[in-house]
Amino acid sequence: MIHAHGLSRRFGRKRVLDGVDLDLPDTGFLLVTGPNGSGKTTLLRLCAGLLVPTGGSLEIAADRGEIGFLGHDPLVYRGLTALENLELYGRLYRVPERRERSGMLLERFGLWEVRNDRVASYSRGMMQRLSLCRALLHEPRLLLLDEPFNALDTAGAELLQRELAERRGATVVATHDPDRVSRLATARLAFA
Amino acid sequence: MSYAGDVAALLRKDLLLELRAKETIPAMAIFVLAALTIFHFALPSGSSDLAADGLLWIAILFTALLGLSRAFVAEREQGVLDGLVMSPCDRSAIWLAKSLSALTFLVLVEAIALPAFSVFFAPVSMTTVAAVALADVGLCTVGTLLAAMAVASRTRELLLPLLFLPLALPIVVGGVGASVTANGGRYLGFLLVYDLVFAIICWASFEYVVAE
Amino acid sequence: MAAAIALVAFYAPEDANQGLSQKIFYFHVPIALTAYACFGWGAWKALRYLWRREEHYDLESYVAIHLGVIFGAMTLLTGSIWAKISWGVWWTWSSNQLVLFLVLFLFYSTYFMLRFSVEDGPMRANLSAVYALFGVVLIPISFLAIRLANDFIHPTVFTSAGPQMSGAMFATFCVCLAAMLALAASFYGIELAGKRLDARLRELRELLSS
Numbered sequence: 001m002i003h004a005h006g007l008s009r010r011f012g013r014k015r016v017l018d019g020v021d022l023d024l025p026d027t028g029f030l031l032v033t034g035p036n037g038s039g040k041t042t043l044l045r046l047c048a049g050l051l052v053p054t055g056g057s058l059e060i061a062a063d064r065g066e067i068g069f070l071g072h073d074p075l076v077y078r079g080l081t082a083l084e085n086l087e088l089y090g091r092l093y094r095v096p097e098r099r100e101r102s103g104m105l106l107e108r109f110g111l112w113e114v115r116n117d118r119v120a121s122y123s124r125g126m127m128q129r130l131s132l133c134r135a136l137l138h139e140p141r142l143l144l145l146d147e148p149f150n151a152l153d154t155a156g157a158e159l160l161q162r163e164l165a166e167r168r169g170a171t172v173v174a175t176h177d178p179d180r181v182s183r184l185a186t187a188r189l190a191f192a
Numbered sequence: 193m194s195y196a197g198d199v200a201a202l203l204r205k206d207l208l209l210e211l212r213a214k215e216t217i218p219a220m221a222i223f224v225l226a227a228l229t230i231f232h233f234a235l236p237s238g239s240s241d242l243a244a245d246g247l248l249w250i251a252i253l254f255t256a257l258l259g260l261s262r263a264f265v266a267e268r269e270q271g272v273l274d275g276l277v278m279s280p281c282d283r284s285a286i287w288l289a290k291s292l293s294a295l296t297f298l299v300l301v302e303a304i305a306l307p308a309f310s311v312f313f314a315p316v317s318m319t320t321v322a323a324v325a326l327a328d329v330g331l332c333t334v335g336t337l338l339a340a341m342a343v344a345s346r347t348r349e350l351l352l353p354l355l356f357l358p359l360a361l362p363i364v365v366g367g368v369g370a371s372v373t374a375n376g377g378r379y380l381g382f383l384l385v386y387d388l389v390f391a392i393i394c395w396a397s398f399e400y401v402v403a404e
Numbered sequence: 405m406a407a408a409i410a411l412v413a414f415y416a417p418e419d420a421n422q423g424l425s426q427k428i429f430y431f432h433v434p435i436a437l438t439a440y441a442c443f444g445w446g447a448w449k450a451l452r453y454l455w456r457r458e459e460h461y462d463l464e465s466y467v468a469i470h471l472g473v474i475f476g477a478m479t480l481l482t483g484s485i486w487a488k489i490s491w492g493v494w495w496t497w498s499s500n501q502l503v504l505f506l507v508l509f510l511f512y513s514t515y516f517m518l519r520f521s522v523e524d525g526p527m528r529a530n531l532s533a534v535y536a537l538f539g540v541v542l543i544p545i546s547f548l549a550i551r552l553a554n555d556f557i558h559p560t561v562f563t564s565a566g567p568q569m570s571g572a573m574f575a576t577f578c579v580c581l582a583a584m585l586a587l588a589a590s591f592y593g594i595e596l597a598g599k600r601l602d603a604r605l606r607e608l609r610e611l612l613s614s
Contacts, residue, residue, distance in 0.1 A: 065280035073271025
């Protein structure tokens, strides 16, 4: 699914990634660890297609519509409701039966009650859950999660863990709290 | 056709957001009325009606600029632009939807501004209205792309007017010419050419402005 | 390059008998045309960059436009001097060429503002390239606009004995143009080489420190 060789990325003068080699099969689960600022986020953004490498090569065997991404920003409109946000993304990602799928995900992540409230009124934990719904909406073949457990409460974290355990497809999780998903990992990458 | 569907969905989203927030349109409306008022005091007695016509275009230019500076604010604040860019929709659809929403806001505000101008200064001819319509298209298509450029820079609000003004100069020439001269048709034709040429180049290059 | 400068200096005295204003013409117009050539070259390199995404095109585009702005500033300067000598004013709106250059100067100055406010990387190269392309499209459109604007701007029209170029004058003009282009090309080569050297030095320094 992911094949990287000598992958590098610099921002201005600063080199954030230097010569990363990586091979992830289609059902692999990659756990990326390391302190803040070590390049985890950059690696995920590269895999998501938001950044291009400045050195080396990176091949992703998935189209834009097959990649799900959760980053530091929730990527949802505060002025819209949860349902409206998922409706929009469902439309853009050509999700079949998007209304049903949105409803199902919202319910699974405990947001059904607030589905018609504007996101601006959500707590950080609720927004993170909505973000997860957005990332999972189109059943992505490649799921990229950057510090997903950060803003989640215990219940939310358990929901996510269950979701990850049931998942078929490639997954990359970057976290500085690896214990939650250690068992699932088929590969690891540690940044200094 | 899914391209049109994407554009419609994104446009609907922008209109819905503005309908709820009610921030941009009222601000633009008040701005243009305030500008027209200031123009009255900026025109010494003895100035012709033509001078006022010219100033109308200044007012439209800067009102458009005000609206455009808000164009990507929602996307920027929540990082949503990344979300849109990552989706399989064509990046030019993002540009088209945003241009159409900017155009909608501008036209709504002009529906107030032009009558106000007629009352404050002098009646507005049909040629002027046609010129305003054509100019709006040019301002919004080019302005949306430039607004996206400004979002990517450190100096956002500072940069947008700089990027915008040289490119808006031909529009002002076309607009003022249409309002002021007897043979306005030529200027309308020029505005049409501007709109077509720049719409094509914006449509083709927006991809590179939002994605690496 | 030295040959180019010598050529320019050599031919200039040839038309001294035509008067100072004519002499400036032999500089002003070639400089203007060279500036256009630089902007065009920069836009071409920008297009190549967007097509191929190879970093060196970005640098080449930047250097070309940088040079174009310098020549553009020189155009404004020589144009201003010409206006002073011919008509006694430092600026006139009646010269379409001069006004066009003012607009382009503003536009391409903003190119640098854009470049300086975005971090070095693929995004900066993208934005610069798109902007450079907009610039080259703006040139004819602005020219048209300025032409049209003359209808209602009513500039004070200065009658200028526009150069009716005889054979010898035309030849001189062409030589000056060629010389100016050669000058630009050599500056381009030098600046490009210098920037490449800078980049190489930086790379080496990084390698050594890591």
